Amino acid sequence: MSLERIKIAPELHDIMPEEYQDLVQRATYGNNSRGWKDIGTSKELIEEHSLCAGCPESMAFRYILASLPNPEDTVMVGSTGCTSLVFPHVGVHNIHSLFGNQNAIASGLKRALTVRFPDRAKDVVVLAGDGATVDIGLDMTLQAWFRQEKFTTICFDNELYANTGGQESGLMQKGFVAKMAPVGKTFEKVRLPEIARESGCHYVVNCTVSKPNLVEKVIKNAIHVAREIGPTYLQLYTPCILEIGKNSMEGLQEMRDSEKPTERFAYKEYISETAKELLTEIAAKEKERKAAAKKQLAEQTA
Amino acid sequence: MATQTVIGSKNKKDQVYTDPWKMMNEAERTPSFFTGSEVIKEALRRASCDVMIAYPITPQSEAAALIGELFAEGYIGDYFRGESEFAVMSQCAGAAFGGARVFTTTAGPGTMRAMENFPMWAGARLPIQMIVTCRGINSPLSIQPDTLEISYLMQTGMLVWHAETAQDFYDWILKGYMVSEEPDVHLPLALCCDGFFVTHTKDMVDLTPADMCLPPYDPYRSPVPCMDMECPPVRMMRDPFVMKSNYISYATHASWQQEVWAAVERSRKHTIAWLDGLIEIEKPDAEVLIVTSGTAVSQGREAITLLEEEGIDVGLVKVKTLRPWPGEEIREATKHAKHIIVPEFNVAGWMAREIRATIPNSERVYAGPHVCGGMTMPPEIIAADIKSAMGIKTSALAGRGS
Numbered sequence A: 001m002s003l004e005r006i007k008i009a010p011e012l013h014d015i016m017p018e019e020y021q022d023l024v025q026r027a028t029y030g031n032n033s034r035g036w037k038d039i040g041t042s043k044e045l046i047e048e049h050s051l052c053a054g055c056p057e058s059m060a061f062r063y064i065l066a067s068l069p070n071p072e073d074t075v076m077v078g079s080t081g082c083t084s085l086v087f088p089h090v091g092v093h094n095i096h097s098l099f100g101n102q103n104a105i106a107s108g109l110k111r112a113l114t115v116r117f118p119d120r121a122k123d124v125v126v127l128a129g130d131g132a133t134v135d136i137g138l139d140m141t142l143q144a145w146f147r148q149e150k151f152t153t154i155c156f157d158n159e160l161y162a163n164t165g166g167q168e169s170g171l172m173q174k175g176f177v178a179k180m181a182p183v184g185k186t187f188e189k190v191r192l193p194e195i196a197r198e199s200g201c202h203y204v205v206n207c208t209v210s211k212p213n214l215v216e217k218v219i220k221n222a223i224h225v226a227r228e229i230g231p232t233y234l235q236l237y238t239p240c241i242l243e244i245g246k247n248s249m250e251g252l253q254e255m256r257d258s259e260k261p262t263e264r265f266a267y268k269e270y271i272s273e274t275a276k277e278l279l280t281e282i283a284a285k286e287k288e289r290k291a292a293a294k295k296q297l298a299e300q301t302a
Numbered sequence B: 001m002a003t004q005t006v007i008g009s010k011n012k013k014d015q016v017y018t019d020p021w022k023m024m025n026e027a028e029r030t031p032s033f034f035t036g037s038e039v040i041k042e043a044l045r046r047a048s049c050d051v052m053i054a055y056p057i058t059p060q061s062e063a064a065a066l067i068g069e070l071f072a073e074g075y076i077g078d079y080f081r082g083e084s085e086f087a088v089m090s091q092c093a094g095a096a097f098g099g100a101r102v103f104t105t106t107a108g109p110g111t112m113r114a115m116e117n118f119p120m121w122a123g124a125r126l127p128i129q130m131i132v133t134c135r136g137i138n139s140p141l142s143i144q145p146d147t148l149e150i151s152y153l154m155q156t157g158m159l160v161w162h163a164e165t166a167q168d169f170y171d172w173i174l175k176g177y178m179v180s181e182e183p184d185v186h187l188p189l190a191l192c193c194d195g196f197f198v199t200h201t202k203d204m205v206d207l208t209p210a211d212m213c214l215p216p217y218d219p220y221r222s223p224v225p226c227m228d229m230e231c232p233p234v235r236m237m238r239d240p241f242v243m244k245s246n247y248i249s250y251a252t253h254a255s256w257q258q259e260v261w262a263a264v265e266r267s268r269k270h271t272i273a274w275l276d277g278l279i280e281i282e283k284p285d286a287e288v289l290i291v292t293s294g295t296a297v298s299q300g301r302e303a304i305t306l307l308e309e310e311g312i313d314v315g316l317v318k319v320k321t322l323r324p325w326p327g328e329e330i331r332e333a334t335k336h337a338k339h340i341i342v343p344e345f346n347v348a349g350w351m352a353r354e355i356r357a358t359i360p361n362s363e364r365v366y367a368g369p370h371v372c373g374g375m376t377m378p379p380e381i382i383a384a385d386i387k388s389a390m391g392i393k394t395s396a397l398a399g400r401g402s
């Protein structure tokens, strides 16, 4: 999509909603150095959200949307769950269809966009809950990876089925007492990051969303690798403060506590050899681009 | 790509994008002796299809594999085998959301496995075409012809057509895209046939020229935005309706469902033009009419010939579309009939139920004969049921004796 497409005809300017005018004038579509630091100074690609106050999913959404390298040519795919309440407010095309079929939708979508736009990068990014990714949709999650579908899968791991009121999920910790696990969950948290690596993902990260710069880095890496090489997977801890009995202000601390080196969300990453080469190449180009921009700025001010 | 501007130009296989009406109704036809599965392949060769997604299940596996050959030859944009019918139908949805013309085939348990997708397709206004080569869905496992699965599809908001012959199949695949892609319709089509009877038998079919094909699908004629970021993203709603238990939320859901069914109704005018009516009538003045769809129509024709020899005059109504339902047409066609015989290849008799709900004096409807689980329907049993409905005494065809 070119920026021209979203521009408003002058005759219609005053009848367009303010948020849309803002999107045209102050959003960062097409800006290739966009990132989490734009939050607060430019128009975000998320308008509002209807999550619980203080839900870490809302932070995660803001960081992710600010970090998409190519939002003007990105289509997102969601699933049913707390995230599906946010997507209607998001300023990139996004699809909700059924619960758990997100990686199947994304497979068809990515292929259609490749047939229709053979010369342009159209990024597809899946964002779904742990129930959607690991339980009801596991088959389609894995099969998309086996087939080497070129899109990014992001799982908001809140270790339970939040939207239906806190039931047991495959990513819940062993022993946790929840609805439908009345005597505590009897089996271990499913090790999806390791399964992702074995299933053919080229870039896998397991972390929390406590640090925006880290989220930006892994999102950009995951999307670039998916665009050029093959499937990538991010498992992000976004605790459901409501169901684990925390207050609105306590989400950040909960994430910090669980990312300590011995905890289950200690930063873990896997990068395939081909992905390493690509990321090194991209980093070198980025360095060059920044140096050139700096030089140009210096010349202009001189 | 705007449809009108490409007509006359060639695709990468040297086929000419042709005005669909001319291609289907005026271009020279070549008679060819093909199985139903081969006919599906030949229709797809001319359909300018972007994405086909396949999964094996008898009796559609051969057709699905043959379309793979077309992909290898360069006639289809992309093609792959999905992991299950549920996944395949979601993959089809993803491709259609992304603006592709999409094709798939399934049957029996595959249709049932994928069922959650179909109302979603209709609600999302995705003009996917799905061939359903009906087979048994009962337990114990059966692969034989049986049309029970059609009755489930009829409540999904999809267009549902029931082909009788391989010729119907060939024409309706191509015409089907023309109807379901109309902006005022824009709905998925389940194009059904009776498995084996149509798929695995050879028949003479008149094919359109292989160097002509349909113009490509134009996703920007869709009544809902194509998910490709080529048009401005909008904030769809302030609060997702799923979360609200209030009147506006209910009214939104209700009106959208009504709109989907209104779109099914709006397909009527296009379908009448392309299929030359939603029903086909023979001998409308006969006192006895056979009214049915699919292979049961062919068997009905045979029964009519048998009865003719005995001097009994029986007419026929072939129902081509089940959604939209040709209620008006059936009421008119059966106006003078004293007995309406509805033979079906399923145990439930859904066609007879639909007809009873449509016409006055529904006691005229004789629901049967029914065969299922792969049983054939000899014309003799239809003839026998007709005679019994007319009060003519017949000897038992087969039975335990008196």
Ligand SMILES: Cc1ncc(C[n+]2csc(CCOP(=O)(O)OP(=O)(O)O)c2C)c(N)n1
Pocket: A080, A081, A082, A083, A099, A128, A129, A130, A131, A132, A133, A156, A158, A160, A161, A162, A163, A164, A169
């Ligand atoms: C086929 C189907 N089964 C069950 C549901 C009910 N359902 C809706 S959301 C949900 C839980 C979602 O959990 P998760 O994916 O972890 O997302 P979260 O809400 O935790 O963010 C369930 C079970 C459904 N919508 N569809």
Ligand code: SF4
Pocket: A050, A051, A052, A055, A056, A057, A082, A158, A162, A163, A239, A240, A241, A242, A243
């Ligand atoms: S229920 Fe849990 S995951 Fe959902 S919005 Fe509330 S805090 Fe967030």
Ligand SMILES: [Mg+2]
Pocket: A129, A130, A131, A156, A157, A158, A159, A160, A161, A162, A169
């Ligand atoms: Mg969850």
